[in-house]
Amino acid sequence: MSAKQNQKLAERSIPGMMNRQERFAQTERADDIGATLKRIVTYFMGEKTLAAGMLAVVIFGTLCGIYAPSLQSNAVDMIAGEKSGVLIHTLLLMLSVYLLSAVCGLLQGLFSVRLSQNVVKRMREELFGKIMELPVCYLDAHSHGDVMSRMTNDIENISSTISQSLPSLCSGTLTIIGTAAIMMWYCWQLALLSLATVFLTLAATKILSEKVRRFSRQRQMLLGQLNGTVEEMVSGYPTVVAYNHQNITTEDFCATADSLTKAGIKTDIFSGVMGPAMNCISNISFVMIAAFGGYFSVKGLISVGVISAFIVYAKQFGRPINEIAQIYGQLQTAIAGAERVFAVLDEEGEDRSGELLAETKQAAVTFKNVRFSYAAGIPVIRNFTLTVPNGKKVALVGATGSGKTTIVNLLLRFYETESGEICINGQNIQTVAKSSLRKNVAIVLQDTVLFSNTVRSNLKYGNDAATDGQIRAAAEMSQCRELIELLPEGYDTELTGSGANISQGQRQLLAIARAFVADPKILILDEATSNVDTRTEQAIQDAMQRIMQGRTSIVIAHRLSTIRDSDLIVVMDQGEIAESGSHESLLAKKGKYYELYMTQYAGFAT
Numbered sequence: 216m217s218a219k220q221n222q223k224l225a226e227r228s229i230p231g232m233m234n235r236q237e238r239f240a241q242t243e244r245a246d247d248i249g250a251t252l253k254r255i256v257t258y259f260m261g262e263k264t265l266a267a268g269m270l271a272v273v274i275f276g277t278l279c280g281i282y283a284p285s286l287q288s289n290a291v292d293m294i295a296g297e298k299s300g301v302l303i304h305t306l307l308l309m310l311s312v313y314l315l316s317a318v319c320g321l322l323q324g325l326f327s328v329r330l331s332q333n334v335v336k337r338m339r340e341e342l343f344g345k346i347m348e349l350p351v352c353y354l355d356a357h358s359h360g361d362v363m364s365r366m367t368n369d370i371e372n373i374s375s376t377i378s379q380s381l382p383s384l385c386s387g388t389l390t391i392i393g394t395a396a397i398m399m400w401y402c403w404q405l406a407l408l409s410l411a412t413v414f415l416t417l418a419a420t421k422i423l424s425e426k427v428r429r430f431s432r433q434r435q436m437l438l439g440q441l442n443g444t445v446e447e448m449v450s451g452y453p454t455v456v457a458y459n460h461q462n463i464t465t466e467d468f469c470a471t472a473d474s475l476t477k478a479g480i481k482t483d484i485f486s487g488v489m490g491p492a493m494n495c496i497s498n499i500s501f502v503m504i505a506a507f508g509g510y511f512s513v514k515g516l517i518s519v520g521v522i523s524a525f526i527v528y529a530k531q532f533g534r535p536i537n538e539i540a541q542i543y544g545q546l547q548t549a550i551a552g553a554e555r556v557f558a559v560l561d562e563e564g565e566d567r568s569g570e571l572l573a574e575t576k577q578a579a580v581t582f583k584n585v586r587f588s589y590a591a592g593i594p595v596i597r598n599f600t601l602t603v604p605n606g607k608k609v610a611l612v613g614a615t616g617s618g619k620t621t622i623v624n625l626l627l628r629f630y631e632t633e634s635g636e637i638c639i640n641g642q643n644i645q646t647v648a649k650s651s652l653r654k655n656v657a658i659v660l661q662d663t664v665l666f667s668n669t670v671r672s673n674l675k676y677g678n679d680a681a682t683d684g685q686i687r688a689a690a691e692m693s694q695c696r697e698l699i700e701l702l703p704e705g706y707d708t709e710l711t712g713s714g715a716n717i718s719q720g721q722r723q724l725l726a727i728a729r730a731f732v733a734d735p736k737i738l739i740l741d742e743a744t745s746n747v748d749t750r751t752e753q754a755i756q757d758a759m760q761r762i763m764q765g766r767t768s769i770v771i772a773h774r775l776s777t778i779r780d781s782d783l784i785v786v787m788d789q790g791e792i793a794e795s796g797s798h799e800s801l802l803a804k805k806g807k808y809y810e811l812y813m814t815q816y817a818g819f820a821t
């Protein structure tokens with residue numbers, strides 16, 4: 216899909232397309248944390264060994280953490296003379312348990328980093344694979360920056376959250392359960408007192424996390440929007456400058472950046488408040504334990520050692536609640552990111568099934584009563600019937616928006632016809648696998664897209680098996696041998712920035728050479744309207760004539776010379792064929808073509 220088409224879409228507000236966007240926006244708002252978490256867990260299931268290893272060290276480390284304070288209680292009681300035993304043994308045991316717990320903490324970190332990187336790698340690959348499978352209309356309807364944001368920011372978020380929060384979450388949950396149990400066993404009255412503060416903590420967490428979640432979603436959406444703007448502005452920078460749009464663009468950008476800052480501040484404030492709030496609650500519980508513990512000790516219900524253990528347990532109990540409360544905010548962000556990633560993964564990929572296009576040297580294309588609408592109820596192509604005989608050249612002309620590009624979109628099956636049929640040698644393309652169809656059709660669009668790779672790789676894009684000899688011959692035929700040889704490293708020169716380091720005319724010549732290498736049966740040319748110097752213009756014209764020679768070609772023609780040379784001229788008007796015939800016969804008719812000719816071509820030499 217050309218940048219022009221994408222831009223057109225960005226400018227339009229089409230009901231049918233909006234439905235897709237609305238559907239997308241709905242996924243943004245989706246509130247099914249459970250389902251998303253379940254889905255994230257399935258990724259961990261794919262890493263069973265690592266996940267099991269991590270769980271084992273988490274469990275063991277947590278048990279050590281729970282056991283150590285009870286040893287401390289014994290030691291204190293021994294010192295206070297309330298218990299008998301060898302103090303040094305207890306202290307050594309305590310030291311070993313603390314060391315073991317530290318080793319487990321270390322291993323836990325290593326396992327979780329490995330685990331998160333593996334999971335994220337899988338997600339990243341799946342997402343990229345899915346993007347490569349998506350139909351062209353998906354990317355037409357979504358901002359490229361938004362898709363990129365899912366691929367980078369959202370996945371990064373998931374990755375960092377998994378590696379940082381997951382171990383804390385596991386060990387925290389276990390610590391809470393284990394500590395609560397042991398506190399109950401020591402003194403249920405004191406334990407209940409400590410647990411009462413948990414409800415306070417949970418209520419505060421719920422209120423604050425709701426806010427964090429809301430604002431972090433907003434932040435991610437705005438970040439996607441901001442990325443989209445930057446991507447569009449960087450790629451369309453010459454247009455921005457040419458129209459003196461820098462100020463307006465900057466204002467728009469600043470407005471979005473402003474909203475993003477506000478959402479970011481709110482998210483960070485609410486997630487930042489969580490920690491101190493939890494600290495405060497846990498300190499209150501601390502004071503209460505000291506007071507009530509002292510009272511119970513005086514009453515002879517518990518020993519001094521138990522109070523000392525309780526103080527450690529209460530802290531231990533509060534710490535994971537604190538941590539979980541803090542990572543809850545991050546988790547919300549990661550879940551929102553995961554939802555956005557899953558939304559793309561759930562998009563339906565292109566149907567690639569179908570038969571092969573019959574192998575024959577011939578290629579006649581027929582359109583029979585084709586009708587098509589981008590948006591339901593607003594037909595863009597109506598009753599389109601046309602035969603392009605094998606080896607002939609048909610020029611599509613017509614006012615802007617008359618449907619010329621759409622015909623190309625339909626022939627390549629970027630979009631499917633609503634009714635009617637398109638056949639190649641009598642074989643309906645609906646039954647043909649898209650890969651087979653596209654292998655037989657090459658396109659040279661006016662907005663030439665080259666990729667950041669060597670000239671050779673770019674030329675081989677449509678035929679990976681092409682030999683150096685074939686590549687050189689194609690370069691020769693498309694008049695770009697000389698220009699390639701003049702490049703610093705010839706065919707091995709790296710094109711940077713999608714070909715930004717060579718001129719527009721040179722890019723067009725390379726695109727024609729690329730089509731030559733692909734050697735398709737059917738050729739689609741969207742003739743460039745842009746001005747290049749006369750010599751390059753002539754080279755492009757010659758190259759185009761050569762590549763069309765003897766090939767079934769459909770040209771969206773802008774130059775009179777191309778139109779005149781065509782076997783058939785088809786004049787399109789609002790999605791229908793208004794007239795067709797040769798240049799002379801159409802001029803003689805004094806109809807639409809005549810009008811077009813008089814307004815656009817008369818007086819111009821090309």
Ligand SMILES: Nc1ncnc2c1ncn2[C@@H]1O[C@H](COP(=O)(O)OP(=O)(O)OP(=O)(O)O)[C@@H](O)[C@H]1O
Pocket residue numbers: 220223224227229232355589590595613614615616617618619620621622
């Ligand atoms: N992807 C799209 N989604 C929705 N509407 C579209 C899309 N592409 C084109 N249209 C609409 O379909 C109609 C035909 O557009 P098309 O691009 O086929 O015209 P065109 O003849 O190629 O124009 P131009 O000469 O300007 O390239 C126009 O009204 C256009 O607004």
